[in-house]
Amino acid sequence: MSTHGSEQHGHHLYTGLDNRKLAMWAFLGSETMFFGCLILVMLINKHNTLGSHGQEIFDLALTSFTTFVLLTSSMSMVLSLAAFRNGSVLWGRIWLGLVMLMGIVFLGGQVYEFSEFVHHGLTPSTNLFGASFFTLVGFHGAHVAIGVLWLGTVMLYSFRGRFRPGSDMWGIELVGLYWHFVDLVWVAIFTLIYLI
Amino acid sequence: MAPHRHGYSKYLVVGVILTVITIVEIVIPSWPEISELLTRSGVVASLLVLSFLKGAGVVAYYMHLREDSRLFTALFMFPFSIASITILIVFFMFAL
Numbered sequence: 066m067s068t069h070g071s072e073q074h075g076h077h078l079y080t081g082l083d084n085r086k087l088a089m090w091a092f093l094g095s096e097t098m099f100f101g102c103l104i105l106v107m108l109i110n111k112h113n114t115l116g117s118h119g120q121e122i123f124d125l126a127l128t129s130f131t132t133f134v135l136l137t138s139s140m141s142m143v144l145s146l147a148a149f150r151n152g153s154v155l156w157g158r159i160w161l162g163l164v165m166l167m168g169i170v171f172l173g174g175q176v177y178e179f180s181e182f183v184h185h186g187l188t189p190s191t192n193l194f195g196a197s198f199f200t201l202v203g204f205h206g207a208h209v210a211i212g213v214l215w216l217g218t219v220m221l222y223s224f225r226g227r228f229r230p231g232s233d234m235w236g237i238e239l240v241g242l243y244w245h246f247v248d249l250v251w252v253a254i255f256t257l258i259y260l261i
Numbered sequence: 262m263a264p265h266r267h268g269y270s271k272y273l274v275v276g277v278i279l280t281v282i283t284i285v286e287i288v289i290p291s292w293p294e295i296s297e298l299l300t301r302s303g304v305v306a307s308l309l310v311l312s313f314l315k316g317a318g319v320v321a322y323y324m325h326l327r328e329d330s331r332l333f334t335a336l337f338m339f340p341f342s343i344a345s346i347t348i349l350i351v352f353f354m355f356a357l
Contacts, residue, residue: 101344
């Protein structure tokens with residue numbers, strides 16, 4: 066009996082779980098600590114607004130809209146995975162395309178928000194509030210941007226026949242986990258930084 | 262045996278619930294009548310609870326953690342718990 070521990074056609078450890086999914090969850094756990102630190106710093110500097118604006122500069126209407134967009138994109142992502150798993154490649158691509166579109170809309174909202182803040186005198190170098198805010202939300206935006214690029218490659222693979230009915234859907238599942246996590250982080254940011 | 266079909270309705274229902282929760286989250290601090298009724302502590306507590314419910318919904322249903330191996334839950338929830346507890350402590354110390 067082989068003691069190698071991996072199946073011939075899979076990527077399983079002794080746990081019987083796919084090591085790609087295991088790695089993704091471990092990565093998301095580390096990302097939780099990363100964003101946790103950035104949120105902590107933001108909370109500490111929430112009232113360090115010397116010389117310029119603080120929370121009153123937030124446009125809650127715009128941020129609410131972008132929050133809805135990101136939340137809806139998360140739903141679209143899980144529907145895409147379900148469609149691919151059901152063998153509906155067309156609908157899988159449609160939902161995936163919607164996720165990408167909503168991600169781009171979200172990023173557009175972030176860029177507009179940042180430009181408005183700079184226009185009103187709040188920059189990363191203005192005060193600790195600005196430095197913390199732009200770092201936290203900027204890193205989140207970078208994660209969204211990476212997610213959009215990743216979704217693009219997954220979409221490309223789908224057109225190359227990668228996710229035909231019966232094939233494994235790891236490519237979609239892993240990008241889905243990443244995208245949902247990005248949404249999860251925004252849930253925390255929206256509540257702790259914008260609303261409270 | 263027919264292949265297992267992945268239903269969409271569960272995700273749509275969760276999506277609607279998350280949307281409703283988000284609307285409530287936005288209304289609570291935005292409407293003066295509600296925020297005055299709840300006082301600052303009530304607003305903060307309700308927003309924290311609502312965001313926790315949203316996060317739990319995303320993790321459990323969209324990320325399929327509810328149906329998946331407990332090892333994935335442990336891998337994610339352990340650092341998540343540390344981060345959440347630390348954030349809450351710092352929040353009440355500095356940002357309330």
